[in-house]
Amino acid sequence: MKDFQVFGFRVSPLRGTHIFAGLGVLGLLLAWHQASCAFSGLVVPDPGETLAAAARLLSDTGFWAGHLLVSLRRMGLALGAGILAGGVLGLVAGLVPQVRALVEPVRWILTTVPGVVIVIVFMLWFGMGDVMVISIAASMGAPIIFVNLADALGRVDRHLLEMARIYRFSLKMRLIKIYAMAVAGPFFSALVIAGGNIVRVSVLAEVMGADKGIGHCMALARTRLDTPELYALALISMCVAAGVEFFIFRPLERRMKGRCP
Numbered sequence: 001m002k003d004f005q006v007f008g009f010r011v012s013p014l015r016g017t018h019i020f021a022g023l024g025v026l027g028l029l030l031a032w033h034q035a036s037c038a039f040s041g042l043v044v045p046d047p048g049e050t051l052a053a054a055a056r057l058l059s060d061t062g063f064w065a066g067h068l069l070v071s072l073r074r075m076g077l078a079l080g081a082g083i084l085a086g087g088v089l090g091l092v093a094g095l096v097p098q099v100r101a102l103v104e105p106v107r108w109i110l111t112t113v114p115g116v117v118i119v120i121v122f123m124l125w126f127g128m129g130d131v132m133v134i135s136i137a138a139s140m141g142a143p144i145i146f147v148n149l150a151d152a153l154g155r156v157d158r159h160l161l162e163m164a165r166i167y168r169f170s171l172k173m174r175l176i177k178i179y180a181m182a183v184a185g186p187f188f189s190a191l192v193i194a195g196g197n198i199v200r201v202s203v204l205a206e207v208m209g210a211d212k213g214i215g216h217c218m219a220l221a222r223t224r225l226d227t228p229e230l231y232a233l234a235l236i237s238m239c240v241a242a243g244v245e246f247f248i249f250r251p252l253e254r255r256m257k258g259r260c261p
Contacts, residue, residue, distance in 0.1 A: 045228040053232035063217070071202060071213040072240065074130060078137030078198050083191070085138065086145030091183075093146065094153025107143045115140065119205050128209040137202040141194035148190035152183040188253035192245050199241040 029047055036046045045053075057063045093100035110118070119136055126132040156178060164174050206215020214237050221230040 042225060042227050045231055049228040050231040050235060053226075053228040054235055057217075057229070057232055057236065067213055067217050068236070071206065071215070071237075074133045074206075074213065075137065075198055075202050075240070078134045078202060079141060079195060081134065081138035082141030082194055082198065083145060086142035086190075086194070087149060087187075089142075090146040090149030091153065093150040097154075100150055103146070107146060110139055110143045115201055115204060116208075119201075119208050122205075123209045128211070133202055133205040133210055133213070136205045137198040140201045141198045144194040144197065145187070145190045148186040149183055152186040153179065156182045184253070188249055191249050195244050195249065196241045199237055199244075203237050 032044070032047050035044045038044075041049070089099070089103055093103060115136075118139065122132050122136045122139075126135060160178050161174075164178060169177070202213075203215040203218065206213035207219045208215075210216050214233055218230055218233045221227075221233060
């Protein structure tokens, strides 16, 4: 790819995307600062106050042990359960259309009913605590993985499968050369979306029905009208989702694609 000009400087396309990403972040910070100037601090705190509150929280070992690590454990378990349930059902549904037709009504319910309704129903079923948060978050992430895997397998080129049969490819070769290449991209794209959904829904569930976690801290900050801390907790949850995406999912995606020539 050819280099291009940015503000009179010649940069590579990869570096250029980083520059524009940085400009996007600066634009958001500027808009945030302008909003904090236009409204009361109880509505939109200054970015500096929010960052100071976030630094104060992250320097508190009690917050780490009693809330942040609890939320991370719940999110990790929910992601694992969502990948297992959605992945297995998605693979089977992609190969057997009857299974997809059987599971589709449940998928439709989970993806159309508002998240707050799911939280209330699961609170009635499982009470308040870890099981409720993990089950809600997993049920919000699994349908995304299910749909992407089922669709990817349904779009596998039949001519490639016929060629593999004619040339007598082994099962391992078919799995690696055909099926893995077909599902790798959609699977990791689904992971990114499902991971973000799991973080959001986990925090929502903790706000409504947990005595520990980031969401519980948000509920307390809301009752105290501590807006900087409320925004700081939201910022921390966003950083968790971003960290999982850019430091776990993206490297795994690049490694997987490198193994599937």
